[in-house]
Amino acid sequence: MPEENGQRKTVDSPVADRPAPDSDTDSTTASTVLAEVLPGVAVVFGEVPAVLKLELIDFGLVPAADRTQISTFLASIGNTATAAGNLGNAFASAQGLYRLSSTTQALLKAGGTLAVKDGANLGAIFANGKIVGQARLIPVAAVGAAQLAATIGPALAMIALQMQLSEVTGLTRTNIALTSQVLTTIRHEQWAELTALVASIDRAVDQAREIESVPTSLWNSIAGNEASLRKQLELYRLNVSNHIGQIRHDTQGRRAYLETNAEAIIFDAHALLSSLKAWTGHQALHAARARAAGAEDVDEARLVDVIARDTRTALDSALPEATSLVDSLTRELRIIVELPGRGTLPLSGKRKGSTAARQTSARLLEAIQPLADALHPPAPPLEAPGAVCAPESLDLEPYLRILRWFLEDGETLRVLGFPDQPDASDPISSILNGAMEMLAAARDKATTKILVAVTDRRIITAKTNTFLEQGEIHQEIPIERVRYVRAVTSQDKSSRSAIDLITRDENIRWHFQVDIDNSQVDTLAAVLAESMTIPDVEREELQRRSHAAIESGSKGEIAGTTCTEPTGSEATTGNDE
Numbered sequence: 001m002p003e004e005n006g007q008r009k010t011v012d013s014p015v016a017d018r019p020a021p022d023s024d025t026d027s028t029t030a031s032t033v034l035a036e037v038l039p040g041v042a043v044v045f046g047e048v049p050a051v052l053k054l055e056l057i058d059f060g061l062v063p064a065a066d067r068t069q070i071s072t073f074l075a076s077i078g079n080t081a082t083a084a085g086n087l088g089n090a091f092a093s094a095q096g097l098y099r100l101s102s103t104t105q106a107l108l109k110a111g112g113t114l115a116v117k118d119g120a121n122l123g124a125i126f127a128n129g130k131i132v133g134q135a136r137l138i139p140v141a142a143v144g145a146a147q148l149a150a151t152i153g154p155a156l157a158m159i160a161l162q163m164q165l166s167e168v169t170g171l172t173r174t175n176i177a178l179t180s181q182v183l184t185t186i187r188h189e190q191w192a193e194l195t196a197l198v199a200s201i202d203r204a205v206d207q208a209r210e211i212e213s214v215p216t217s218l219w220n221s222i223a224g225n226e227a228s229l230r231k232q233l234e235l236y237r238l239n240v241s242n243h244i245g246q247i248r249h250d251t252q253g254r255r256a257y258l259e260t261n262a263e264a265i266i267f268d269a270h271a272l273l274s275s276l277k278a279w280t281g282h283q284a285l286h287a288a289r290a291r292a293a294g295a296e297d298v299d300e301a302r303l304v305d306v307i308a309r310d311t312r313t314a315l316d317s318a319l320p321e322a323t324s325l326v327d328s329l330t331r332e333l334r335i336i337v338e339l340p341g342r343g344t345l346p347l348s349g350k351r352k353g354s355t356a357a358r359q360t361s362a363r364l365l366e367a368i369q370p371l372a373d374a375l376h377p378p379a380p381p382l383e384a385p386g387a388v389c390a391p392e393s394l395d396l397e398p399y400l401r402i403l404r405w406f407l408e409d410g411e412t413l414r415v416l417g418f419p420d421q422p423d424a425s426d427p428i429s430s431i432l433n434g435a436m437e438m439l440a441a442a443r444d445k446a447t448t449k450i451l452v453a454v455t456d457r458r459i460i461t462a463k464t465n466t467f468l469e470q471g472e473i474h475q476e477i478p479i480e481r482v483r484y485v486r487a488v489t490s491q492d493k494s495s496r497s498a499i500d501l502i503t504r505d506e507n508i509r510w511h512f513q514v515d516i517d518n519s520q521v522d523t524l525a526a527v528l529a530e531s532m533t534i535p536d537v538e539r540e541e542l543q544r545r546s547h548a549a550i551e552s553g554s555k556g557e558i559a560g561t562t563c564t565e566p567t568g569s570e571a572t573t574g575n576d577e
Helices: 064-076 078-086 102-110 145-172 175-182 188-211 216-223 226-249 254-260 262-293 298-338 354-375 397-403 427-444 464-470 518-529 536-551 568-573
Strands: 015-019 032-038 041-046 094-099 115-117 120-127 130-138 387-389 413-417 450-455 458-463 475-478 482-489 497-503 507-511
Touching (some): 032 145, 041 064, 064 145, 094 145, 145 298, 145 354, 188 216, 188 226, 188 262, 216 262, 226 254, 226 262, 226 298, 254 262, 254 298, 262 298, 298 397, 387 518, 397 464, 413 518, 450 464, 458 464, 482 518, 497 518
Parallel strands (some): 032 130, 387 413
Antiparallel strands (some): 015 120, 032 041, 041 094, 115 120, 413 450, 450 458, 458 475, 482 497, 497 507
């Protein structure tokens, strides 16, 4: 997956997704060389096709001497000597850095999938589905990671730092302006302090890139900012961690918390990334300063590796935190915007109508969506599955628009069902639930009561009224908890189809209206039945409990209830009707 200025994209890499169609092409036609010097990171040499220029990352703070050293090393190593002989001009000019897609990396690791010519893999460069050029790709495995680290380790550390700085800079570039516009009334003093630090580091980075060096006077101007930057970084990491803890641990109050604190969450997420960018820029300048001194002091050279490692560790911790927080908030805001029913939950501690709630959510979503999409590209719109157990007149679109934001990455919707309210085991509860459902039906004239969405990972259920009005689900059942499934015909006068679902923890019966095709109900039951199993640990536990009762002298009697030792099928199906 390529990145432009560090931002993740959803399109495939144009490089090496397929081998070049003609491996016998003369080597001089491929004047572009991509040498993978770090896992997933390549240095681009020679001519740069237009399609690659858009995704090329400049060297930034990587010193010119390091670029020359890398070029010289790659041109001199034995296993690319032939390529160097034919492409000497290309190696003489390093153009920039390129982040290889996961597909390209897989092909490079696969060995024989790309044609090999002149000591390098021969790949095609694609644009709009057409081949626009060829490139030589030298994987890190061909060069030897240990040999690279031993020979040009500090130079590679500078490249790693530049890629890290590019990554976090790309995430914040379009969002600082949005934050200052939308959140002008929140934490003015904190934001002013942070933006001042960010601006000073940005200015120093730009100046260092222009002169390709970090002179003493430039470093001294920002060296004293490290403590303040660490304070800012830890402050907003703590704020973000507190938000995430509240969201994860208080599942009942999660929606209300997100809505009430939406603006503060947006602020803290932006502030975390801004402070992270400034801190990363400061580290890159420090490393560049140490790299220059490393020519005469070996310890300074070693410090570059330490700085690159510590910076990567900080990014690997902070970015997932920010992504998790922004994902949770964005999902809730998107659900509220999509709700076709009454939006009754408070957004700012006050009860508002659905129109005001959606307008507020849309405004906040507009502020955070560029950041959310950069951190985690949204899933495509959800399409109706092949099997739907619902009246023909039911409009599925409102359900699909909301359900889209509940599914996880890679999760597949397999079946949708709309049964009536499941049977209740408690007669009193049944009476009360029946009365409430009659009132709800009179109020909303709803023809269905329960939404059942079966994916390849879980079973999601929700009352249709609350799902459309508030975007709330009732229950999630992992498919591995399914123990027994049966499609039956109800014994009442209507002869409705029904499904019995027995899970590890409960028994559920869903009744379907008579106008729903029985074949669709059977399909739903069949998909559920694919997961029927009882883990050995549960079967063994049931057997141990029975044997323990027998051995203690309570044979056939457990807790005052007479029972016989369950067989495997009885333990699996529970109270089969």
